[in-house]
Amino acid sequence: MSELEKEVKRFAETHNGEQVSSYRAVYNVGRHGISTKESTDAYHNWSATYEQDAGPDKFRGPVIAAESVAAFYRTHRDKVLILDVACGTGFVGQELQKRGFKQMDGLDPCSSLLEKARAKNIYRKEFCCYLNDKPLPIEDSEYMTR
């Protein structure tokens, strides 16, 4: 039995079926020893059910992130340029939009998650790449920093 299956079995003993499938997917994308490419492939394989497994009813990360950004920008939110790094399907962008931010771009290496973000029309532009030690296809001063 693989480490993934052992971990899922342990989790399944105390949780219901839907939580088990979410847990399996979350565990899989970040499992110990995984390479960056393997993780992106795992996100790709998860993309069909990602929103169901990691949506707002399960994961408050996007709300917390958006509230934190909003606390820095109390006025003129529509003028602030934001790059949503690791945007996935755009959950953080959606939460930022609800709080009045309008000018956002999204960056994520997983093309299938990014495709779902694109369909929501949240971002002006989507960049399909990693944030790493390589230059981004973006001008240095394009986004605001605080």
Ligand SMILES: C[S@@+](CC[C@H](N)C(=O)[O-])C[C@H]1O[C@@H](n2cnc3c(N)ncnc32)[C@H](O)[C@@H]1O
């Ligand atoms: C847990 S998901 C979060 C996605 C989204 N922010 C959300 O709240 O649903 C993590 C995201 O990070 C992306 N990611 C992983 N490594 C990255 C890197 N080096 N640069 C940019 N994005 C990365 C993955 O493709 C995935 O979409």
